[in-house]
Amino acid sequence: MSGRTILVTGGAGYVGSHCCKAFARAGWNVVTFDNLSRGHAEAVKWGPLIVGDILDASALDQAFARHRPDLIGHFAAFAYVEESVEQPEIYYRNNSIGSFTLLDRMRAAGVSKLIFSSTCATYGVPEQVPIDEDHRQWPINPYGWSKLMVERMLADYAVAHGLDSVALRYFNAAGCDTEGEIGECHEPETHAIPLAIAGALSREQPFTVFGSDFDTRDGSAVRDYIHVGDLAAAHVLAGEWIMDRRGFHPFNLGTGQGTTVLEIARAVARICEAEHPPRIGPRRAGDPPMLIADAAKARRELGWKPAISDIDTIVRTALAWHRLSAAGAAL
Numbered sequence: 001m002s003g004r005t006i007l008v009t010g011g012a013g014y015v016g017s018h019c020c021k022a023f024a025r026a027g028w029n030v031v032t033f034d035n036l037s038r039g040h041a042e043a044v045k046w047g048p049l050i051v052g053d054i055l056d057a058s059a060l061d062q063a064f065a066r067h068r069p070d071l072i073g074h075f076a077a078f079a080y081v082e083e084s085v086e087q088p089e090i091y092y093r094n095n096s097i098g099s100f101t102l103l104d105r106m107r108a109a110g111v112s113k114l115i116f117s118s119t120c121a122t123y124g125v126p127e128q129v130p131i132d133e134d135h136r137q138w139p140i141n142p143y144g145w146s147k148l149m150v151e152r153m154l155a156d157y158a159v160a161h162g163l164d165s166v167a168l169r170y171f172n173a174a175g176c177d178t179e180g181e182i183g184e185c186h187e188p189e190t191h192a193i194p195l196a197i198a199g200a201l202s203r204e205q206p207f208t209v210f211g212s213d214f215d216t217r218d219g220s221a222v223r224d225y226i227h228v229g230d231l232a233a234a235h236v237l238a239g240e241w242i243m244d245r246r247g248f249h250p251f252n253l254g255t256g257q258g259t260t261v262l263e264i265a266r267a268v269a270r271i272c273e274a275e276h277p278p279r280i281g282p283r284r285a286g287d288p289p290m291l292i293a294d295a296a297k298a299r300r301e302l303g304w305k306p307a308i309s310d311i312d313t314i315v316r317t318a319l320a321w322h323r324l325s326a327a328g329a330a331l
């Protein structure tokens with residue numbers, strides 16, 4: 001598939017930058033379009049960076065005219081569940097209206113293929129686990145709704161306008177590039193694994209487990225952690241797959257294995273060889289108790305299988321990145 005161009009919105013962010021690397025390795029020309037509101041110019045290493053906002057129609061028009069992308073990888077979004085509960089307006093504007101603007105300008109430019117970063121947060125509290133793609137989608141936080149609205153737009157645009165798309169519903173993206181070139185740099189960091197590592201290594205930043213009264217095997221919440229390198233591989237497969245498919249196609253991306261927050265804390269303590277035990281705190285707003293993927297469809301249709309998503313590899317790669325950052329050698 002070499003020689004094709006993908007324009008990656010949000011390519012300066014965590015998942016987007018890992019996907020840029022994977023697309024470049026697979027022979028694609030990669031152009032990043034990111035407003036750097038939550039990303040890092042230093043993470044854009046596999047092609048040019050256009051500093052622009054998906055809410056800015058003329059910036060999108062210029063980017064499409066200049067680079068003539070064959071495919072859009074749409075990662076740009078705000079992605080914090082708790083923030084979305086407190087400030088829903090910024091989620092609906094950035095994630096939903098931003099995506100609408102992107103689709104509108106794609107139509108105008110005649111760009112008709114897209115892969116979209118969706119999320120298991122669109123399912124809400126599952127009726128059963130593992131969750132397959134046909135499970136009812138009924139989010140319990142504005143972030144999930146802001147993303148589900150985009151899926152709806154994509155389904156409708158496929159029928160009405162021949163805009164073909166894949167929605168990749170990630171479960172919990174985790175870990176960092178196995179070669180240490182890029183990693184996870186959120187400010188503020190809110191994700192469990194980098195915070196558990198920081199907490200294990202420092203008395204100053206203790207790790208708090210949000211909720212110990214869920215109906216799970218140890219009372220803490222269960223998530224399906226998927227290595228960002230496995231996610232990146234899935235994006236390349238999905239990008240190549242959609243080039244000769246029609247319609248809208250959702251896929252779950254997860255391992256099918258659930259891990260509790262306390263199990264994460266224990267794995268981190270073992271691998272970091274430094275134990276500052278976690279604190280137990282109250283539940284965080286908007287958090288479902290358990291999210292586990294049934295990703296059989298991605299395996300069947302895309303030929304995708306997680307290869308590096310065991311918890312030890314996730315924690316080891318995240319720890320390597322944490323050490324590079326602490327030494328000032330990372331982004």
Ligand SMILES: NC(=O)c1ccc[n+]([C@@H]2O[C@H](COP(=O)([O-])OP(=O)(O)OC[C@H]3O[C@@H](n4cnc5c(N)ncnc54)[C@H](O)[C@@H]3O)[C@@H](O)[C@H]2O)c1
Pocket residue numbers: 009010011012013014015016033034035036037038039040052053054055074075076077078079094098117118119120169170171172173174186
């Ligand atoms: N991290 C996860 O576990 C996870 C799970 C499911 C889905 N997702 C989705 O994956 C995508 C990437 O998540 P991430 O964790 O890498 O987040 P991130 O914050 O690291 O990256 C998002 C990027 O988008 C950019 N951006 C935001 N709004 C923009 C705008 N209006 N115009 C241009 N650029 C903009 C930011 O600057 C940032 O570089 C998001 O769409 C998120 O909803 C993430």
Ligand SMILES: O=c1ccn([C@@H]2O[C@H](COP(=O)(O)OP(=O)(O)O[C@H]3O[C@H](CO)[C@@H](O)[C@H](O)[C@H]3O)[C@@H](O)[C@H]2O)c(=O)[nH]1
Pocket residue numbers: 079080081119120121170171172173190191192193195207208209210211221222223261284287291
């Ligand atoms: O300091 C912390 C941070 C997190 N958690 C818990 O750890 C789990 C995972 O939390 P986090 O890493 O913040 O991920 P999520 O809130 O599950 O959200 C991520 O994963 C979602 C899919 O589940 C994506 O849609 C979001 O974009 C992405 O941020 C949750 O139960 C949290 O309550 C803690 O107990 N303590």
